[in-house]
Amino acid sequence: GAGVSQTPSNKVTEKGKYVELRCDPISGHTALYWYRQSLGQGPEFLIYFQGTGAADDSGLPNDRFFAVRPEGSVSTLKIQRTERGDSAVYLCASSRQFGDYNEQFFGPGTRLTVL
């Protein structure tokens, strides 16, 4: 399809484990964003990439969270030593270019459950 895809759709893990969440943006989109959405809340910004570099990682809650985009396309969000409070839907979005009035197109999300 032509939209943003995310894998896995659901991830259940145990407290203390490491997880990786993947995002495939829309082809040709240079900007990629990660958000976290808790139940009953709007999405909360985590990190934004322009090309391969993280342009703004001010939303990452702590150093257990890390994201990469080595070739400027696919991105992986990595969470170390998961905690129950990390349970949420992790959304990825992409936009055509920087300064594009932030018209971001979202994927379906990965629902992470930490037991």
Next chain:
Amino acid sequence: TQLLEQSPQFLSIQEGENLTVYCNSSSVFSSLQWYRQEPGEGPVLLVTVVTGGEVKKLKRLTFQFGDARKDSSLHITAAQPGDTGLYLCAGGSVGGSQGNLIFGKGTKLSVKP
């Protein structure tokens, strides 16, 4: 800290009724977007407004950006069950990285047939 307050938080109406949802802030935004999200899916962009006082119409949906670019409203005419969903407003920061969209908590709309 920039915040977007959405009201009402929940809205349940009958098919055919009109409704308005609001998105308010004390901060100025460079742009304001409205998204609709269904359970198990990501938000889907409905509209972007960028100019103070701008009004955009999308079939039965009318979006307005406040003159001071601090607030916005979404009006739906003759609501249909297919309009059911979570409506989110999101603002782009003036002078920010332009990557950081700030979302409200959303208005959960239920339209009953």
